[in-house]
Structures are given as C-alpha cells and as structure tokens.
Amino acid sequence: MAQPILKISESKQGNVLVLALSGELDAKTAPDLRTHLDNSIQAGAIRVVLDCKSLTYVASAGIGTLNAVQKALVQKSGQMVLCHVAKDIKDTMDLMYFTKKVKVFPGLEEALQAF
Amino acid sequence: MEIQPVTTVQAVSLAKLIRLLAITGKKAYHRYLYEPISYAGWEGPKQAWSSKKYMEKVKQDCQDLSRLNSIAPLCKRMVCQAMTENPSALGDSCLLFLEVIHREPIIAGSRESVEFVKIIQNPLKEFEEIHSNRSEKLFEQAVTDFTPEELVSAFKPVKLDTHKEKVYMDTEVHNLYQQVLSASKSGNLQRCKKLLSAFILKYRDSDTYSEEEVDQLIRALEKREAGFAEELLGSMAIDLYYQLTKAILEKNIKKSIASIRKYAHIFEGDPNTPYFLEIDKMERTLYKIISEKGLMDELKKSL
Numbered sequence: 157m158a159q160p161i162l163k164i165s166e167s168k169q170g171n172v173l174v175l176a177l178s179g180e181l182d183a184k185t186a187p188d189l190r191t192h193l194d195n196s197i198q199a200g201a202i203r204v205v206l207d208c209k210s211l212t213y214v215a216s217a218g219i220g221t222l223n224a225v226q227k228a229l230v231q232k233s234g235q236m237v238l239c240h241v242a243k244d245i246k247d248t249m250d251l252m253y254f255t256k257k258v259k260v261f262p263g264l265e266e267a268l269q270a271f
Numbered sequence: 272m273e274i275q276p277v278t279t280v281q282a283v284s285l286a287k288l289i290r291l292l293a294i295t296g297k298k299a300y301h302r303y304l305y306e307p308i309s310y311a312g313w314e315g316p317k318q319a320w321s322s323k324k325y326m327e328k329v330k331q332d333c334q335d336l337s338r339l340n341s342i343a344p345l346c347k348r349m350v351c352q353a354m355t356e357n358p359s360a361l362g363d364s365c366l367l368f369l370e371v372i373h374r375e376p377i378i379a380g381s382r383e384s385v386e387f388v389k390i391i392q393n394p395l396k397e398f399e400e401i402h403s404n405r406s407e408k409l410f411e412q413a414v415t416d417f418t419p420e421e422l423v424s425a426f427k428p429v430k431l432d433t434h435k436e437k438v439y440m441d442t443e444v445h446n447l448y449q450q451v452l453s454a455s456k457s458g459n460l461q462r463c464k465k466l467l468s469a470f471i472l473k474y475r476d477s478d479t480y481s482e483e484e485v486d487q488l489i490r491a492l493e494k495r496e497a498g499f500a501e502e503l504l505g506s507m508a509i510d511l512y513y514q515l516t517k518a519i520l521e522k523n524i525k526k527s528i529a530s531i532r533k534y535a536h537i538f539e540g541d542p543n544t545p546y547f548l549e550i551d552k553m554e555r556t557l558y559k560i561i562s563e564k565g566l567m568d569e570l571k572k573s574l
Contacts, residue, residue, distance in 0.1 A: 182551055183540075183542065183547050184551070186540045186542070187540075187542045190540065213555075215558075216531065216540075216550075216554055217535065217540040217542075217547065217550075217551050219540070220535050220536070220540030220541070221539065221540030223539050223540075224539040224540065244562065244567070247567045247568075247570075248558060250571050251570060252535060253476075
C-alpha cells in the first residue's frame with residue numbers, strides 16, 4: 157500500500173508563518189502536521205497561514221487537528237487562517253462546521269492582510 | 272508473579288464487543304464467546320442456583336463493601352452456570368462480570384477477573400477485526416444505496432432557536448455539575464465518568480456546547496484520580512465506535528454519519544484515540560460516494 161503523503165513547506169512573511177500543504181490530510185498524516193504546528197507554536201509562532209493550494213483531501217482527523225491548533229493559537233491571542241482552499245476541501249470543512257471557526261481567503265495576499 | 276489488574280478500557284471494550292457479537296448472530300456468538308470459555312474449562316457442573324439468581328446475588332453483594340473480595344469467585348460460578356443454560360444467559364452474565372470489574376478496582380485485580388479477560392480477549396479481538404472489515408463493506412453499501420434525500424437528511428442538524436438552545440444547554444450543564452458533584456462526594460468516580468461521557472457524546476457537536484465548564488469538571492476529577500481524563504476519552508471512543516458499528520449493522524446511515532462527526536469533534540485528530548484509523552477509512556468511503564453522487568452542494572444547503 158502506498159505511504160500516505162503530506163508535504164509541508166515552511167516560509168516566513170514578516171511575523172506570519174506560512175505553511176504550504178501538499179497531498180492528503182487524513183488520520184495518517186494529521187499527526188505530522190500537528191507536531192509541526194506544535195513545534196512552531198512552541199517556538200513563538202502565533203500567526204499562521206495554511207496555504208492549501210496543493211491539498212487534495214481532508215478528513216475529519218485533519219480538521220480536528222486544525223481545530224485544536226486554532227484553539228491553542230486563540231488562547232495566545234493569535235490565529236490561523238487558510239487560503240487557496242479547493243472547493244472539495246472547503247465543502248468538507250463546511251460540513252464539519254470548521255469554516256465557522258477559521259477564516260478562509262482566496263489567496264495568500266488576502267490571508268496575510270488578516271493579521 | 273504480580274497480577275496485572277484488568278483496566279477500565281479493557282472491560283468497556285470487551286463489553287461492547289459482546290454486545291456487537293449478540294447482534295451479529297448465533298454462529299459468531301458460539302465461536303467467539305461460548306467456545307473459548309468452554310475450552311478454558313469454565314463450564315458447569317450445573318450449580319444449585321440459576322445464573323439469574325447469581326446475577327441478583329452479585330448485584331446485591333456489590334452494595335456491601337465487606338463482600339467485595341468474594342464477588343469475582345461468585346461471578347466465575349455465574350458464568351460457569353450460564354454456560355449450561357442459553358446464549359442470552361451467558362451474554363448477560365459476561366456483561367455483568369465486566370461491569371463489576373469496571374466498577375470496582377478490587378474485583379478488577381482478582382485472579383478470576385484476570386483469567387476471565389485472558390480467556391475472552393483474543394477471540395473477541397479476532398471477531399473485532401473480522402467485524403471491522405465487514406462494517407466497512409456494509410457501510411459502503413449502505414451509503415451507496417442511500418437516496419440523495421436520505422443522505423441530505425442524515426447531515427441535517429437539529430436546529431433550535433439559538434437562545435433557547437443556549438438556555439437549554441446551560442440547564443443541562445448545571446444538572447451535570449450537580450450530579451457529578453454528588454457522585455464525586457460519595458467517591459463514585461465511575462459514575463462521574465459515565466455522566467460526563469453521556470453528556471459529551473450527546474452534546475459535543477452542538478454549537479452551544481459548554482466546553483470550558485465540562486473541561487473544568489474533567490480537570491478537577493483528574494486531580495482526584497490521575498488517568499481519569501484518559502480513561503474517559505478511551506471509553507468514549509469505544510462507545511462511539513460501538514454506536515457506529517451498531518448503526519451500520521442496523522443500516523442506519525443517519526446515525527453512522529452522526530457518529531463519525533461526533534468522533535471528529537471530540538477527539539480532534541488525536542492519533543492515540545482507539546479506532547482512529549478505522550473511522551478514517553469509513554469517512555473516506557463516505558466522502559467518495561457523496562462526491563460521486565454529486566451531493567455536496569445539496570448537503571451544504573441543508574446545514
């Protein structure tokens with residue numbers, strides 16, 4: 157069976173951490189993203205943009221992880237926003253009520269302006 | 272060698288599997304429960320009492336602290352007697368034995384309890400594996416057969432007026448708080464666990480769920496008993512998976528979908544949660560079929 161793949165590329169735009177996700181965010185890959193985000197938060201990141209341009213699937217395990225991260229960031233007066241979310245992924249997030257808790261922007265520039 | 276007591280999560284999980292076995296059919300019941308107990312020599316001779324009478328005696332003795340040490344041997348006699356009766360007597364006896372193991376640490380650490388769990392654990396795990404594969408197929412079939420209207424209705428949340436809902440939730444949290452307080456005062460942490468579990472499973476995916484208040488209660492109980500929160504979450508995951516598999520067997524797609532969503536809301540992608548990967552597989556099937564049927568926009572309208 158093929159190994160689950162989620163590639164995470166990190167960059168900084170001023171004081172905002174931008175993570176570009178590529179692949180599938182499901183039960184097998186969500187723990188990696190969680191570890192990555194937990195480490196970043198521990199290192200002081202409180203403003204995060206998830207660029208979902210190349211994200212092809214999201215499951216509730218992934219949404220659960222993002223939800224937990226958003227809660228942690230809000231507690232530190234920060235937040236996480238999303239951009240470039242494909243329709244299928246946004247639909248799933250809507251069904252899981254996640255888009256009530258996180259802002260979704262069409263592009264990276266708009267997302268960066270959210271802070 | 273020191274005996275390792277049966278854990279609460281083990282007892283809860285085995286009890287759920289016996290319940291699932293019961294709705295699966297007689298053949299499986301015989302193979303995965305009756306035979307292992309019989310091969311272990313826990314059968315007969317016919318006792319003076321019926322298993323029903325043993326059950327009454329076990330329940331009665333559970334109220335008397337001085338008799339706690341004698342309950343596990345009594346449970347063994349109850350199961351041995353039930354083996355000579357019928358499948359339903361055997362199931363009820365096993366469930367009661369697991370319930371008292373779950374409730375009383377003294378019973379969980381007894382020789383009979385550890386032996387009993389050792390006898391039934393592996394066969395029931397084998398059943399669980401087979402059942403899990405079957406559930407995935409049944410789930411796929413059920414979702415495929417669903418009409419668009421039924422699928423939309425499965426996703427539709429029950430909408431109350433927001434203010435009414437908030438008032439209702441406040442009252443429910445207040446009741447929960449009072450009940451937990453009373454149970455914890457009498458040292459009955461198992462009851463606290465049951466109360467919290469029932470509340471969270473019922474309301475966690477509601478918009479007005481009182482997360483902070485419930486978390487506070489859990490933190491307070493964790494201070495009284497280390498591991499309380501972990502055990503609570505473990506039992507809830509088992510409970511939800513049981514609800515999901517039961518719903519699948521009953522071809523109740525609405526309940527199946529609701530269970531998947533609740534699971535996601537409660538465990539927030541924690542990979543250490545029991546059945547994490549199994550639920551993920553079923554969810555993938557669900558979304559694949561929704562997308563193939565082109566139902567997503569319709570579903571979103573119903574939110």
